[in-house]
Amino acid sequence: MKHFLILFLCASIFTSCKKKSKISEDVEPPIPQPAFNAYAGDINEGENQAIISSDSSLIFCGTVGVYSHIFKMTRAGSKVWEKSFLAPNGKIASISESNSQDLFLCGSIFKGGYYQFLLIKANSNGDTLWSKYYGTPSVAASGLQIIKTTDGNLVMCGTSGSDIRMIKVNTNGDTLWTKTYAKVGTEFPVHLLETQNGELLVTCDYNNSMVNSSEVYLLKVNSANGGKVWDSNIGPVANRWVYSSCELATGEIVMCGKYKGGIYYDVMVIKTTSTGTKIWEKYFGRAEQHEMGYSIKRNQDGSVTITGYSQNEKDANTEVALLKLDASGNEVFFKRLGGTKSDIGYSILKDYNDDNIILGKTESYGPSSLTTNVFMFRTNKDGNY
Structure with a gap:
């Protein structure tokens, strides 16, 4: 009987350890963040x-x-x-x-x-x-x-x-x-x-x-x-706002902004001919999140990169949105970056090697914890940092 109890307790402990291990595997690891330079x-x-x-x-x-x-x-x-x-x-x-x-x-x-x-x-x-x-x-x-x-x-x-x-x-x-x-x-x-x-x-x-x-x-x-x-x-389309545009090497124009089709905003991207005739209009974003594009720039391969913000409805804070689309408007990546408070990307510049330089405002980083600060960070053309 004594041996049976010892075996039962060992089995219980082993099963409990396995369950804890499984739970830890299900927790999403924190997303690595770029180096925010803030002032x-x-x-x-x-x-x-x-x-x-x-x-x-x-x-x-x-x-x-x-x-x-x-x-x-x-x-x-x-x-x-x-x-x-x-x-x-x-x-x-x-x-x-x-x-x-x-x-x-x-x-x-x-x-x-x-x-x-x-x-x-x-x-x-x-x-x-x-x-x-x-x-x-x-x-x-x-x-x-x-x-x-x-x-x-x-x-x-x-x-x-x-x-x-x-x-x-x-x-x-x-x-x-x-x-x-x-x-x-x-x-x-x-x-x-x-x-x-x-x-x-x-x-x-x-x-x-x-x-x-x-x-x-x-x-x-x-x-x-x-x-x-x-x-x-x-x-005309109701609840649609534009914030930025760029010209492709072909002369076509691509714009970004936001569109509110229901409760939430999505990033809006419109492509036109060189004379302003619409070719396509697309929307990007997660369910139950407000997302918008403030600035768009052309990449050397004809794709475009957009920065803006993303906000989960359960959290008042915002993250920097970084979205890349190919020349046909297909999503290449959509990254959401930032700290524990609100961060917004307002401007994207293209460096000589096609890197992205993102500028915006931040509450997560910088010298002042009471007000917003200016931030700058950079990624390569693939959004890696």
Whole structure:
């Protein structure tokens, strides 16, 4: 009897150990995280707020408290300098670099009783050289985007009332042309880029007041004189927002944003021809999660990579979303990265070797545990770090 009891107890212990081992196998291992380089401050939402400069550094716009700031970092994530601009009556939204390595900052300022476009020229160390303003009395205008064009000049894009306004200037800030593009409804430009043939492409959210619908609106403009080449409405589809676009080597256009088909948001990706005719529209995301794409860039092989955020409905915190699609819109990978609090990817830049440089805001990393911080991390083209 004594031997039987000993055997029974041994068998029970062995079975219990096996069960514990099985439970531990079922627990998902923690996902490895990239090295988040984080600094006090906040980064702007929107495209063209971050660039890789001619000396291969990163320069981007953000805020610290109520002041606009410009940050310069190495591509390894070390801060080079940080400069403060403006008081609460103005904001810098976008940045570009001239052929002479001067920096041009575009935004808006409340001056003379109304908001105007603001352009600041700074040297390569971020020191202000001059500021200029562009506006029409009694019409609120806001500069949102700036890019350098292949002819060495600069184009700013933003809003004038409910319409699109574009201003082309030389590097002295002298106006070459100003155009306002009006439609019935409200157009909000989210991205400005120069296409391979030297024309300007504006990607917009468009609220069509005639039919009460949300659409994606593309506008192609002649860079020499601001004349409209073509425009295209992609819609109407309710609950759809666009945030970024890129041009493929074929001239086709790919955009990203978000779409709410039910309770949850999905990452929305739309591909069009070079003249704005829709080829396909696709959605990506997990069940019971809010997910969206803020920034999209073309890879050297014709695929695209998107960053944004992912949020589980059971957790208020967000993760950085990193999504890669092939040229046909098939998912290559969808990674969700971050710490124990909220992290959001706002901008993706492509390094010379096709690596991804992700910039955004973080509550999980950095010097301040009470507010958001700016982060930067990098992956290779396959999303590995």
